[in-house]
Amino acid sequence: MELYSTDRLAAARRAAADAGLDALLIGPSADLRYLTAYDAHALERLTLLVLPADGDATLIVPRLERPAAEAAVGDAVRLVDHEDGTDPYAIVQDLLGDRAKTVGLGDRLWAEQVLALRDALPDARQALAGAVLRGLRLRKSxxxxxxxxxxxxxxxxxxxxxxxxxxxxxxxxxxxxxxxxxxxxxxxxxxxxxxxxxxxxxxxxxxxxxxxxxxxxxxxxxxxxxxxxxxxxxxxxxxxxxxxxxxxxxxxxxxxxxxxxxxxxxxxxxxxxxxxxxxxxxxxxxxxxxxxxxxxxxxxxxxxxxxxxxxxxxxxxxxxxxxxxxxxxxxxxxxxxxxxxxxxxxxxxxxxxxxxxxxxxxxxx
Known part of the structure; x- marks a missing residue:
C-alpha cells in the first residue's frame, strides 16, 4: 500500500473547487507533507505549495532547500526555487496572477507570510485551507x-x-x-x-x-x-x-x-x-x-x-x-x-x- 500518492493532490484540487477556492497555498506543515511527502523546515525563507483548483501544483522552495525537496517529491510536483535576496512572492503572483479571486491559506502559515501573500495577490480574498484539507485527512486510508x-x-x-x-x-x-x-x-x-x-x-x-x-x-x-x-x-x-x-x-x-x-x-x-x-x-x-x-x-x-x-x-x-x-x-x-x-x-x-x-x-x- 502506497502511503503518499499524487491522488492526494487531485483530491485536494477537487475539494478546493467544491469549496469555491481558486487555489490552495500551503506552507511547511503536516498538510504540506500529506500532499507532497515533503517534510519542510519552517523558515523565514518562503516554502509554499501553490495548488490551483484547475491546474498543476508548483512547490516554491529556497534554492538551498531544493535537493531535499526534490528527494521528497520526485517528479510529482514542479519545483521552482528562489535565491536569497529575491522576492519569492513575485513567483506566486506570476503563477496565479489575477485568476485567483479566493485562495485558501495553510492554517500554519506565519503571519508575515500571510500578509506578504495579501500584498502579492491584493484582489484575492483569503480563507483557511484547513476547512478543505481537514475532510481529506480525517479518514485514514x-x-x-x-x-x-x-x-x-x-x-x-x-x-x-x-x-x-x-x-x-x-x-x-x-x-x-x-x-x-x-x-x-x-x-x-x-x-x-x-x-x-x-x-x-x-x-x-x-x-x-x-x-x-x-x-x-x-x-x-x-x-x-x-x-x-x-x-x-x-x-x-x-x-x-x-x-x-x-x-x-x-x-x-x-x-x-x-x-x-x-x-x-x-x-x-x-x-x-x-x-x-x-x-x-x-x-x-x-x-x-x-x-x-x-x-x-x-x-x-x-x-x-x-x-x-x-x-x-x-x-x-x-x-x-x-x-x-x-x-x-x-x-x-x-x-x-x-x-x-x-x-x-x-x-x-x-x-x-x-x-x-x-x-x-x-x-x-
Whole structure:
C-alpha cells in the first residue's frame, strides 16, 4: 500500500473547487507533507505549495532547500526555487496572477507570510485551507492505518521497558532521558514529548518533567510519543506505581480503568464523537470525580499529534471508518497525584481497533 500518492493532490484540487477556492497555498506543515511527502523546515525563507483548483501544483522552495525537496517529491510536483535576496512572492503572483479571486491559506502559515501573500495577490480574498484539507485527512486510508499501527507497536515497546528506568531515587528528568533514547531505539525518527509526572506532579496533565526525585509508593503518569520516519505519530499514556499504591489512588484508578475501557467500546461508525467522551465522563462523574477529569477524552492523530476528530462534548459529528484518535480519560487530585490511560484507536467498518495493545491495568514496579 502506497502511503503518499499524487491522488492526494487531485483530491485536494477537487475539494478546493467544491469549496469555491481558486487555489490552495500551503506552507511547511503536516498538510504540506500529506500532499507532497515533503517534510519542510519552517523558515523565514518562503516554502509554499501553490495548488490551483484547475491546474498543476508548483512547490516554491529556497534554492538551498531544493535537493531535499526534490528527494521528497520526485517528479510529482514542479519545483521552482528562489535565491536569497529575491522576492519569492513575485513567483506566486506570476503563477496565479489575477485568476485567483479566493485562495485558501495553510492554517500554519506565519503571519508575515500571510500578509506578504495579501500584498502579492491584493484582489484575492483569503480563507483557511484547513476547512478543505481537514475532510481529506480525517479518514485514514488503509496505508495510513497501517502506519499508525507501526507507530503504536513502537511506543508500546517503550512502555514495556519502563521497569528498566522508573525506580525510586531517580529524577523525572533522568527517567525521561532514558525514555527519549528508548523512543528512538524503537524506530521513531523524532521524540515529540516525554511526560514523567510523579506524585503531585501527576495531577498536572501536561506537567512535562522536573528534577523532582521519584519516591517509593508514588504513582507516576508517563505520557510519551514520537514521530515515525514516515511522519505518522505515536501517543500513549500509562500510569505506574513505585510499590503498593495509596488506597485512595487505587480506588479511583479502578474507576478510570473502567471508564477508559467503556469509551473504547463505545467507538463504532455512526456514533457521535461526544458520545464517546460521555461514555468515559459519565462513569467518572458518577463515582464523584467529574470535577477532576480536566480535559476532553481524545484527539485525532496522524501526521499531526493533535488533529480532527476531537472527542469532546459539543462535537456531534458522527464517527466514520478510518477515523483515528486517542481515548485518554484522566483523574487528577491537585496536590496529591493523578492518573491517565491512553490508547490510540481507529474506527473500523463495524467497531473499533486498539492500536496500542499493551495492558491498561495499573503497573506496579
Amino acid at each position: 488503509p496505508a495510513e492505518v497501517e502506519a499508525l499501527r507501526r507507530a503504536g507497536r513502537a511506543i508500546d515497546a517503550v512502555h514495556e521497558r519502563m521497569g528498566q528506568w522508573l525506580r525510586p531515587g531517580r529524577t523525572e528528568a533522568e527517567v525521561a532521558a532514558d525514555i527519549a533514547a528508548g523512543i528512538r531505539e524503537a524506530g521513531h525518527a523524532t521524540v515529540e514529548f516525554t511526560i514523567v509526572a510523579a506524585g503531585p506532579n501527576g495531577a498536572s496533565p501536561h506537567h512535562g518533567v522536573s528534577d523532582r526525585v521519584i519516591a517509593a509508593g508514588e504513582p507516576v503518569v508517563v505520557d510519551i510519543g514520537g514521530k515515525m520516519p514516515d511522519g505518522y505519530c505515536s501517543d500513549s499514556t500509562r500510569t505506574y506505581c513505585i510499590g503498593e499504591p495509596p488506597a485512595d489512588f487505587a480506588a479511583y484508578y479502578a474507576v478510570l480503568h473502567e471508564a477508559q475501557r467503556a469509551a473504547v467500546a463505545a467507538v463504532r461508525p455512526g456514533v457521535s464523537a461526544e458520545s464517546v467522551d460521555a461514555a468515559a465522563r459519565d462513569l467518572i462523574a458518577a463515582a464523584g470525580y467529574g470535577a477532576q477529569f480536566l480535559h476532553r477524552t481524545g484527539h485525532g492523530i496522524g501526521l499531526d499529534g493533535h488533529e480532527d476528530p476531537y472527542i469532546v462534548a459539543g462535537n456531534a459529528a458522527p464517527l466514520e471508518p478510518g477515523m483515528a484518535f486517542s481515548v485518554e480519560p484522566g483523574i487528577y487530585l491537585a496536590g496529591r497525584h493523578g492518573a491517565r490511560i491512553e490508547d490510540i484507536v481507529v474506527c473500523t467498518d463495524d467497531g473499533v481497533e486498539r492500536l496500542n495493545t499493551i495492558d491498561t491495568e495499573l503497573v506496579i514496579l
